[in-house]
Amino acid sequence: xxxxxxxxxxxxxxxxxxxxxxxxxxxxxxxxxxxxxxxxxxxxxxxxxxxxxxxxxxxxxxxxxxxxxxxxxxxxxxxxxxxxxxxxxxxxxxxxxxxxxxxxxxxxxxxxxxxxxxxxxxxxxxxxxxxxxxxxxxxxxxxxxxxxxxxxxxxxxxxxxxxxxxxxxxxxxxxxxxxxxxxx
Numbered sequence: 731x732x733x734x735x736x737x738x739x740x741x742x743x744x745x746x747x748x749x750x751x752x753x754x755x756x757x758x759x760x761x762x763x764x765x766x767x768x769x770x771x772x773x774x775x776x777x778x779x780x781x782x783x784x785x786x787x788x789x790x791x792x793x794x795x796x797x798x799x800x801x802x803x804x805x806x807x808x809x810x811x812x813x814x815x816x817x818x819x820x821x822x823x824x825x826x827x828x829x830x831x832x833x834x835x836x837x838x839x840x841x842x843x844x845x846x847x848x849x850x851x852x853x854x855x856x857x858x859x860x861x862x863x864x865x866x867x868x869x870x871x872x873x874x875x876x877x878x879x880x881x882x883x884x885x886x887x888x889x890x891x892x893x894x895x896x897x898x899x900x901x902x903x904x905x906x907x908x909x910x911x912x913x914x
Contacts, residue, residue: 767886770884801879801882805833813893826853840859876892
């Protein structure tokens with residue numbers, strides 16, 4: 731009985747060490763999305779409204795139903811996002827290569843979104859406003875930027891958390907987009 735008193739803490743420590751050791755081997759950025767291989771949640775979002783008094787034109791909004799017939803990227807961004815300017819040149823490159831990119835301005839004021847796009851450029855085929863963040867909740871967004879790859883049938887096929895780097899574009903996302911384009 732006394733031996734058991736000495737052995738139990740050792741067994742408990744070994745079990746805890748194994749559990750924590752396994753956790754350290756996992757990629758902390760890999761947050762699995764419940765949406766992978768599922769339809770994009772239904773939404774209809776307005777564009778970023780034009781300013782009153784003859785300001786810039788309204789940027790066109792879109793709906794989840796727009797994500798059919800060809801693969802598209804859906805980028806969640808905000809003017810207050812520190813990493814979004816880092817990712818932006820890659821989004822412009824993606825759009826220039828002929829892959830449609832759509833943007834959702836998350837929890838952002840329309841005026842701030844317009845100013846940001848005027849400063850950095852607009853790579854988006856459509857820019858929608860999600861001021862209250864409800865659509866982002868349905869998408870499982872945890873922060874900005876996040877990007878989803880949507881296939882021809884409107885299903886989520888990939889989720890990128892954080893900015894898209896040139897390496898991620900070339901090594902992961904572009905090959906997936908090309909594969910999705912080739913699928914019948």
